[in-house]
Amino acid sequence: MLMIQYYILNMPVASVIFALTVGLSIYVFSNPEWFGRLMLHPYSIHRDKSKWYLILTSGLIHKDWMHLIFNMITFYYFGFGLEAIFVEISGPFGHVLFALLYIVALILSDIPTIRQQKDNYGYHSLGASGAISAVLFSYILFNPKMMLYIFFAIPIPAFVFAFLYLGYCIWASKNARDGVNHDAHLFGALTGIVFTLITYPWIIKHFIDKF
Template identity: 35%
Template structure:
């Protein structure tokens, strides 16, 4: 996939600039990341979008931007920049909404990354271009797009249940489904050309979403992956652990003020309290 359009390039630039700011400022990062408590309790809905322009580190950013570079061109050139942007942001928000629903009872759950939006672009490509092939990096082989789509959906469903890997499978799955559906709304003729593949991808996804809405306990699974979770350190785990540790430190400082007064704080403790008060405004 080549011939990246101007909107795709601008999105890459925006992701790099926003992520770099997050790399250099933890205050900026925690002000705009996806966090269940901030969205549901404080109604900070902008995080559903801004979190998609933040990344944990350079590797996370580069991997996502390479995927966006290679897959954005065909969709943008085929549908035009406006419809391409609608697919991108609808997939981003749709993926985050699914993640918010699944983790609604985990107040400290947080995540970042453009993967949901990019999955939407990839699955829009699968819907629009039935004969496309997808290269498997770093292997020098390609597989049919329809096979990749089916395998990815099944892997994401299992990943959500067992919470394996370093990825937010829920945001990926939600973004992929929304991207495909919006692309078909813009170009309904693609369904007639590629209906078998689209149904194979959409039906298990929709069934799974229906089950987790009506029977949330299906998300519980006991296997080798889930039992080993305490030994697995993923991207989302890293963000969540940092957030929890930061909150514990603030609680310790507030308890110290309650017992001994403001004058008992060290200069470093006062700075931490000041940064925290700014982050929750």
């Protein structure tokens, strides 16, 4: 209980995002008819701009438990930490900046998909991966030499992971046929980088000085 109180008081934005995502995802698992109402559907958005809200709601639901758990573990380790970093640098306004990063990443990571799939009635997408990629890459700019663990077992420096991840996303967005929205991962990561560079221009020197 004390830990939950600590997160709510010190990282309120990350706490709300985490709770909303877990809660709404679990709800749609038991009420599958809501998948169709909340998933990203580029065909509908392109023809009815009032459905823009699907960009946001699709980032709060997940396909299954494995999808949800993987994304929330990543968000837990980096989302709460990134909000704390923003607050340490910018004071209370850091909470606003973290919220902006997440929302902007949700939107920008889906725009390429909406453009590409606007005439594909059967295409749907869901999950927070685009925004979480933004959070992860922003965090890496602050801590480029931290160790990440691929499949929770294989250690790799964060800056190496970042280059490999971007390279894989570029390749997969053109070649993979696995049903994963790799464009959202790619543009989410790029949004995280650009947002952090704009917000904290000194991050470039900070990144370089870490080596």
